[in-house]
Amino acid sequence: MKNSTNPAQYTFAIPTGDGQFLASYSSQGLSALRFPAEANGSVALSTMGGIPDQILNCHAETTAALSMALVGRAPPKLPRFDLSSGTQFQREVWRTLLRIERGRTWSYAQVAQAIGRPAALRAVGRACGANPIPVLVPCHRVLASNHALGGFSAGLEWKRLLLKREGSWPS
DNA sequence: TAAGTGCGTCGTT
DNA sequence: AACGACGCACTTA
Numbered sequence: 458m459k460n461s462t463n464p465a466q467y468t469f470a471i472p473t474g475d476g477q478f479l480a481s482y483s484s485q486g487l488s489a490l491r492f493p494a495e496a497n498g499s500v501a502l503s504t505m506g507g508i509p510d511q512i513l514n515c516h517a518e519t520t521a522a523l524s525m526a527l528v529g530r531a532p533p534k535l536p537r538f539d540l541s542s543g544t545q546f547q548r549e550v551w552r553t554l555l556r557i558e559r560g561r562t563w564s565y566a567q568v569a570q571a572i573g574r575p576a577a578l579r580a581v582g583r584a585c586g587a588n589p590i591p592v593l594v595p596c597h598r599v600l601a602s603n604h605a606l607g608g609f610s611a612g613l614e615w616k617r618l619l620l621k622r623e624g625s626w627p628s
Numbered sequence: 629t630a631a632g633t634g635c636g637t638c639g640t641t
Numbered sequence: 642a643a644c645g646a647c648g649c650a651c652t653t654a
Contacts, residue, residue, distance in 0.1 A: 579637065580637080
């Protein structure tokens with residue numbers, strides 16, 4: 458079941474060497490991170506005027522963490538996350554993903570076991586696909602048991618790239 | 629071996 | 642009621 462979601466109140470662009478990411482924030486923290494879109498037009502910020510320091514601080518942390526993560530290093534500090542958009546099951550999965558260290562990978566089955574539902578491995582895959590904060594919540598570190606890539610909502614090229622930069626993918 | 633098929637399982641739509 | 646970002650057992654070639 459879903460929880461009431463605090464609507465994302467602010468969305469900022471984060472330019473990186475890989476393109477412009479979009480980060481959305483609620484008062485609770487970073488609520489969504491989106492990969493660079495094909496046609497990445499300028500993002501109109503409807504929030505001209507006072508942006509709470511709390512949001513700005515969070516965004517600064519996100520920017521720093523993202524730049525680290527994109528070059529395959531472990532961010533020393535992660536921003537506060539707002540994962541309230543997920544169901545309890547999804548949040549449990551996402552929380553588990555945060556335990557996967559840089560340079561390591563788990564299988565979908567391992568994640569399922571970690572949350573005490575070894576049979577729900579397929580549902581875990583779905584939950585990974587619903588991860589609102591890719592890269593920082595490292596769903597890309599989950600592979601199929603046979604070490605195949607599995608899937609990735611933003612495209613397998615991204616998954617492969619992220620893993621390569623962490624040294625978790627050959628070639 | 630490699631590649632293909634079938635099915636259990638379970639959260640989500 | 643149907644569908645997966647799965648995994649495993651079990652064919653075939």
